[in-house]
Amino acid sequence: MVNRVVIGTLILTIVGIITNALHDYNSDNINPWWIVIILAIPISITLILIAQYLAKKILAEDENNLSILKFAIAIGTLGGTCFKNANLTDADFSHAILKSTNFRFANATRTFWRQTKYLKFARVEVTILENIKVRDSLITGLGKEQEYIGANLRGANLISADLSNANLKLADLGEASLQAANLNNANLTEALAIGTNFTTAQMTGICLESWNINHTTILDNVESNYIYLLEEAKPETDNRERRPSSGYFQEGEFTKLFTEVLNTVDLIFRNGVDFKAFMSSFQQVQVENEDITMKIKSMENRGDGVVVIRIDVPPETNKEKIHREFMQFYDENVRVLEEKYYQELEETKRQINQNIQINQNIQKSERKYQIELAEIKKQNYRSEEQNKNMMSLVNQIFQKSTAANYLVTLNFEGGNFETGFPAIRANIWSDGHPLPISLSGNLPGNLEIPQLYQKWSQKYKQLREGYRNLDWLPRIKMKKEQTTNFSKKDAEKGVQKIIGQIQELEKDWRLILNNWWNDPNFHKIEKELRTRFNPSDKVRLIIQSEDVLMHRIPWHLWDFFSDYIFAEAAIGLPEANRVERLNIAREKIRILEIFGDDRGINVETDKQYLSSLFTEV
Numbered sequence: 321m322v323n324r325v326v327i328g329t330l331i332l333t334i335v336g337i338i339t340n341a342l343h344d345y346n347s348d349n350i351n352p353w354w355i356v357i358i359l360a361i362p363i364s365i366t367l368i369l370i371a372q373y374l375a376k377k378i379l380a381e382d383e384n385n386l387s388i389l390k391f392a393i394a395i396g397t398l399g400g401t402c403f404k405n406a407n408l409t410d411a412d413f414s415h416a417i418l419k420s421t422n423f424r425f426a427n428a429t430r431t432f433w434r435q436t437k438y439l440k441f442a443r444v445e446v447t448i449l450e451n452i453k454v455r456d457s458l459i460t461g462l463g464k465e466q467e468y469i470g471a472n473l474r475g476a477n478l479i480s481a482d483l484s485n486a487n488l489k490l491a492d493l494g495e496a497s498l499q500a501a502n503l504n505n506a507n508l509t510e511a512l513a514i515g516t517n518f519t520t521a522q523m524t525g526i527c528l529e530s531w532n533i534n535h536t537t538i539l540d541n542v543e544s545n546y547i548y549l550l551e552e553a554k555p556e557t558d559n560r561e562r563r564p565s566s567g568y569f570q571e572g573e574f575t576k577l578f579t580e581v582l583n584t585v586d587l588i589f590r591n592g593v594d595f596k597a598f599m600s601s602f603q604q605v606q607v608e609n610e611d612i613t614m615k616i617k618s619m620e621n622r623g624d625g626v627v628v629i630r631i632d633v634p635p636e637t638n639k640e641k642i643h644r645e646f647m648q649f650y651d652e653n654v655r656v657l658e659e660k661y662y663q664e665l666e667e668t669k670r671q672i673n674q675n676i677q678i679n680q681n682i683q684k685s686e687r688k689y690q691i692e693l694a695e696i697k698k699q700n701y702r703s704e705e706q707n708k709n710m711m712s713l714v715n716q717i718f719q720k721s722t723a724a725n726y727l728v729t730l731n732f733e734g735g736n737f738e739t740g741f742p743a744i745r746a747n748i749w750s751d752g753h754p755l756p757i758s759l760s761g762n763l764p765g766n767l768e769i770p771q772l773y774q775k776w777s778q779k780y781k782q783l784r785e786g787y788r789n790l791d792w793l794p795r796i797k798m799k800k801e802q803t804t805n806f807s808k809k810d811a812e813k814g815v816q817k818i819i820g821q822i823q824e825l826e827k828d829w830r831l832i833l834n835n836w837w838n839d840p841n842f843h844k845i846e847k848e849l850r851t852r853f854n855p856s857d858k859v860r861l862i863i864q865s866e867d868v869l870m871h872r873i874p875w876h877l878w879d880f881f882s883d884y885i886f887a888e889a890a891i892g893l894p895e896a897n898r899v900e901r902l903n904i905a906r907e908k909i910r911i912l913e914i915f916g917d918d919r920g921i922n923v924e925t926d927k928q929y930l931s932s933l934f935t936e937v
Contacts, residue, residue: 429475433458509551544574584630593627597653604649732865740765761842786815830877859887864894908936
């Protein structure tokens with residue numbers, strides 16, 4: 321609009337000058353060459369001003385002049401560097417001068433554009449660089465408090481970018497790299513984050529309402545004190561549904577929270593739930609997807625008729641397919657049940673009317689009463705049936721949430737710490753199921769572990785010697801005139817020093833072993849274990865290997881055992897026969913009593929008490 325006003329004003333000025341000059345020429349017979357000179361000067365100045373004005377607007381990428389800029393760039397890129405249709409995945413163009421470069425239709429997934437120059441003079445059609453705001457954030461790494469609502473950021477490389485307080489609602493962040501990015505207080509409501517890498521990103525105060533993630537989304541070591549699950553506060557509570565509700569996340573809790581989300585399909589019912597239709601639909605989905613392990617995890621009543629039921633599924637499951645199939649089955653089952661209900665109700669009314677026609681003495685009020693009574697009975701029967709199905713569902717959830725017993729074997733089939741363990745087989749047995757779930761993985765070699773074990777073993781030998789000195793020291797009788805170079809106090813200090821060194825080595829153990837176990841080819845086994853088990857489950861994990869050192873490393877330092885407190889590790893050989901348990905019926909309980917050194921202790925009373933019980937001692 322401004323362009324038109326300025327240009328129109330200049331044209332009117334020129335027209336005025338020409339009109340006056342012609343008038344003067346006709347009236348005073350002025351030399352025509354003077355007219356040409358008089359006209360040329362303002363016209364030239366006007367054209368220069370118009371050109372400068374338009375150039376300024378074009379360089380500023382004004383929306384009204386983008387077509388001119390694109391045309392100029394298209395001409396400028398002729399003969400320039402061409403990356404048209406090229407695969408530039410993970411390419412690094414940082415600090416490059418990209419004037420007159422052709423990037424049309426290029427695959428720019430995670431391409432690094434930081435501090436590039438003259439990128440706006442490159443052809444970028446059909447790439448995320450078409451969006452000026454997105455392009456600027458990719459170049460500068462700055463997007464603080466910017467609006468990216470619905471923006472296409474697919475595959476954007478925003479490593480260490482500052483996106484704090486940015487509005488990324490409905491943005492496509494699929495396959496983007498946001499490692500170490502600052503996303504504090506950002507809005508990711510309904511954002512698509514499939515395959516997105518958030519490793520070590522700062523996400524305190526971020527809003528994650530209905531964001532779309534799956535097992536390919538990486539949330540390792542995210543730094544977050546708290547998050548919001550609603551974009552706007554509920555009017556009646558002024559609460560944006562904060563997590564945690566009070567206090568702050570402990571280290572790793574953010575990742576655990578959304579790991580559970582990754583393994584569930586959320587079924588949302590906005591007008592209550594028909595439990596009979598739900599149970600039928602769940603069984604139908606199980607039949608349709610018999611190769612996928614599904615179980616009902618939880619049910620939540622959010623008020624106003626909104627009910628959320630979560631179904632546990634493996635991480636790699638196509639959750640959108642499961643959700644779509646379930647809702648299709650559910651809608652159809654609800655329709656069938658409604659039709660059946662009203663058919664039965666109409667049949668009841670028909671019978672009542674038939675009886676009334678036979679007995680003409682029944683008044684209209686009695687007829688109305690009988691119909692209403694039939695409707696109430698039918699409704700009560702339906703409510704009882706719904707309650708019965710609801711209790712069945714609750715019982716299923718309760719049974720799934722209570723502690724279960726699992727046996728896991730980790731079989732290291734060959735290999736050693738020098739060359740690595742190329743074949744690792746994990747088998748998971750659960751109570752009541754004859755066949756295991758089998759997984760496979762591998763681990764690379766690690767020479768730090770044998771070296772650390774040698775240090776660890778030597779320290780324990782020194783500790784054993786230290787305790788032996790403490791044990792023998794009081795029994796050594798010294799002559800009064802004899803001088804010694806050691807005392808009990810010195811020995812105790814030596815023992816404490818060795819214990820401190822062992823504790824330091826334990827820190828090294830924890831770091832080295834967990835880094836080793838976090839190798840992607842082994843970590844997938846751990847992720848599956850975490851998917852299958854609840855923290856309250858009892859898990860027996862047997863380590864099977866022919867490598868003696870594999871039996872001796874401190875498996876209890878594995879992070880898995882920190883989170884599953886009822887899990888325990890045991891050692892076994894790769895090949896072993898199962899020993900059948902012998903159930904021997906006994907009339908008396910058997911008690912094994914062991915008495916050690918009884919000096920200064922009266923154990924006879926204990927012996928007599930045990931003998932007096934109805935037991936076999």
